[in-house]
Amino acid sequence: MNKKILGLVFLMIFLFIAGCGSKEVEDKVPVKEEKLAVNPFSPATDCSFCHNQFYNEWRGTMHNLAFTDPFYAKMAEVASRETEGLTDKYCANCHIPIGVHTGQVPPVDGSGADTISLEGVSCDFCHAVEGAKGIGNGSFIVNPGGAKYGNLADADSPMHKTVYVELFKKAEFCGMCHSVSHPTNGLPLETTYEEWKNGPYAKEGIVCQDCHMTPTPGVKKPNPGKVARQGRERNHIYTHTFVGGNFWITEIMGAKEVAKLARERLQAAAKVEIVNVTKQGGMTKIKVRVSNVGAGHYLPTGLTESRQLWLEVTAYDGNGREVYSSGKLDQDGMLPEGTVIYHTEVVDESGQVTEKFWRATKILKDYRIPPKGYREEEFTIPNSSGSVIVKLNYRSANQAFLDELFGERKYTVPYLTIAQTRKKY
Ligand code: HEC
Ligand code: HEC
Ligand code: HEC
Ligand code: HEC
Ligand code: HEC
Numbered sequence: 001m002n003k004k005i006l007g008l009v010f011l012m013i014f015l016f017i018a019g020c021g022s023k024e025v026e027d028k029v030p031v032k033e034e035k036l037a038v039n040p041f042s043p044a045t046d047c048s049f050c051h052n053q054f055y056n057e058w059r060g061t062m063h064n065l066a067f068t069d070p071f072y073a074k075m076a077e078v079a080s081r082e083t084e085g086l087t088d089k090y091c092a093n094c095h096i097p098i099g100v101h102t103g104q105v106p107p108v109d110g111s112g113a114d115t116i117s118l119e120g121v122s123c124d125f126c127h128a129v130e131g132a133k134g135i136g137n138g139s140f141i142v143n144p145g146g147a148k149y150g151n152l153a154d155a156d157s158p159m160h161k162t163v164y165v166e167l168f169k170k171a172e173f174c175g176m177c178h179s180v181s182h183p184t185n186g187l188p189l190e191t192t193y194e195e196w197k198n199g200p201y202a203k204e205g206i207v208c209q210d211c212h213m214t215p216t217p218g219v220k221k222p223n224p225g226k227v228a229r230q231g232r233e234r235n236h237i238y239t240h241t242f243v244g245g246n247f248w249i250t251e252i253m254g255a256k257e258v259a260k261l262a263r264e265r266l267q268a269a270a271k272v273e274i275v276n277v278t279k280q281g282g283m284t285k286i287k288v289r290v291s292n293v294g295a296g297h298y299l300p301t302g303l304t305e306s307r308q309l310w311l312e313v314t315a316y317d318g319n320g321r322e323v324y325s326s327g328k329l330d331q332d333g334m335l336p337e338g339t340v341i342y343h344t345e346v347v348d349e350s351g352q353v354t355e356k357f358w359r360a361t362k363i364l365k366d367y368r369i370p371p372k373g374y375r376e377e378e379f380t381i382p383n384s385s386g387s388v389i390v391k392l393n394y395r396s397a398n399q400a401f402l403d404e405l406f407g408e409r410k411y412t413v414p415y416l417t418i419a420q421t422r423k424k425y
Pocket of ligand 4: 171174175178192193194196197201206207208209210211212217218243244245246265266268269294295296297298299300301302303307
């Protein structure tokens with residue numbers, strides 16, 4: 001059976017090279033056959049027969065889609081243009097690491113990449129990591145083509161050598177990529193690892209894997225099962241869903257199950273409460289508390305100049321007529337002035353707020369909710385009795401920015417209410 005799989009793989013590689021070769025001649029693009037032929041990494045389908053459960057979980061995750069993600073692709077293209085190629089390898093190193101390792105990327109559009117690279121952050125990339133040079137900006141050390149590195153000291157596989165590497169069990173493994181700083185000025189742009197490291201979960205010894213490699217939100221230990229079809233029953237296994245908050249791109253790319261898990265994960269992350277109501281001179285003041293109850297880092301985290309988590313507050317009088325509203329999207333999908341938004345703002349050299357983070361020179365604002373922490377906001381409603389609904393909404397990006405990148409309404413970014421509460425006053 002091993003031979004059968006290998007045979008198939010060689011056939012696929014051969015067909016692929018043959019296909020690419022002829023296409024490249026047509027397009028008059030320099031031939032890259034040599035590079036394609038020596039890709040030392042394996043496609044995920046080489047692992048899927050034995051590790052079928054993990055394969056099914058990983059397919060369609062943001063790791064798998066890290067390069068084909070249209071939001072990433074557009075941003076990488078614009079960054080490359082604006083920086084005259086300075087960001088090409090920098091971005092690709094985390095989003096299509098096999099492409100960079102094999103010299104297939106740049107070009108940033110992936111025209112030189114084979115199907116193995118295009119799988120993004122894949123099985124054989126992560127399991128070729130033998131160590132790390134440090135934290136952030138893709139600081140991994142990879143050694144492909146031989147043993148599979150992993151977390152099991154007692155693994156026994158008929159297919160490949162296995163090597164135990166302690167790093168796999170640590171948050172520092174994720175920190176190699178989930179910590180992004182500016183390529184030239186060093187400004188910290190994505191700080192998920194650092195937020196975790198300085199927060200309460202690190203102190204309790206709860207790592208990224210405990211929350212993101214589990215079947216359900218929160219920590220689930222033990223989660224018994226098998227790590228390979230012919231492996232033994234184990235007391236605890238790590239699922240490979242890597243669920244975050246992205247139900248937008250996953251849905252667009254047809255990964256409905258991952259999108260569903262992302263919605264579920266988001267809804268387990270936060271809580272909103274009305275903690276105080278005071279009345280004065282015909283007005284009602286409500287105090288709202290937003291708590292981060294489920295995320296091991298700030299809420300939101302990651303690409304926080306683009307992500308938007310905001311409060312939508314609507315009050316009604318006794319007849320059900322709306323008397324107050326804050327944070328309601330307008331017809332164009334924009335948030336009104338004065339909306340309470342949890343996110344970050346960075347500015348470029350001229351002091352202009354930008355979501356093109358390669359232009360960032362300074363962090364202007366960081367208004368988010370720390371792990372196990374909360375923030376409180378006040379809203380003044382212009383009447384003295386009625387009812388109020390408070391919703392906490394999340395979306396992956398600001399609509400105005402997507403319109404600027406892609407043209408108006410090419411993408412309408414969906415939002416989700418992740419927590420809500422209501423009260424009579
Ligand atoms: C012919 C079946 C088979 C194929 C194909 C296969 N594996 Fe495995 N693999 C196993 C078995 C069996 C184990 C050990 C299971 C156990 O001990 O419970 C294992 C263990 C592992 C481990 C754990 C290693 C450790 O020390 O923690 C990793 C990682 C791994 N495989 C990755 C891969 C990757 C990546 C691929 C594809 C490139 C792959 N495997 C292909 C059968 C296979
Ligand atoms: C983003 C990196 C990443 C990707 C992609 C990835 N893995 Fe893993 N894998 C890990 C980490 C980290 C662990 C160990 C988790 C721990 O011990 O905390 C692991 C554990 C494993 C194990 C041992 C399982 C266990 O429960 O002990 C196997 C087998 C494995 N992976 C195979 C695969 C296969 C097959 C794929 C592709 C379908 C894959 N991995 C994709 C990071 C990755
Ligand atoms: C080789 C770099 C790399 C490593 C190592 C890595 N990631 Fe990722 N991860 C990425 C990239 C790139 C994305 C985003 C892809 C995109 O959105 O286009 C991502 C996305 C994610 C997401 C989905 C975010 C969302 O918005 O839905 C989660 C969750 C995640 N990673 C968790 C982890 C965990 C946990 C680990 C460690 C076990 C880890 N990652 C290791 C590169 C990496
Ligand atoms: C206590 C559980 C927990 C721990 C620990 C944890 N996370 Fe998360 N993470 C969550 C939850 C819940 C969400 C969904 C809410 C959100 O998007 O922030 C999330 C979201 C994410 C996202 C998507 C953020 C977005 O909105 O784009 C990424 C990426 C991520 N986590 C990576 C990591 C990494 C890397 C670590 C370790 C350094 C880690 N997480 C530790 C629970 C956890
Ligand atoms: C050190 C690794 C690393 C580097 C370098 C990096 N990224 Fe990312 N990128 C990530 C991770 C991890 C995420 C996921 C965070 C999250 O979900 O919020 C991400 C998310 C994104 C997203 C969000 C995708 C979505 O669907 O929501 C875009 C867009 C993006 N990156 C573009 C870029 C561009 C453009 C560059 C280069 C200028 C770049 N990245 C450089 C690791 C990296």
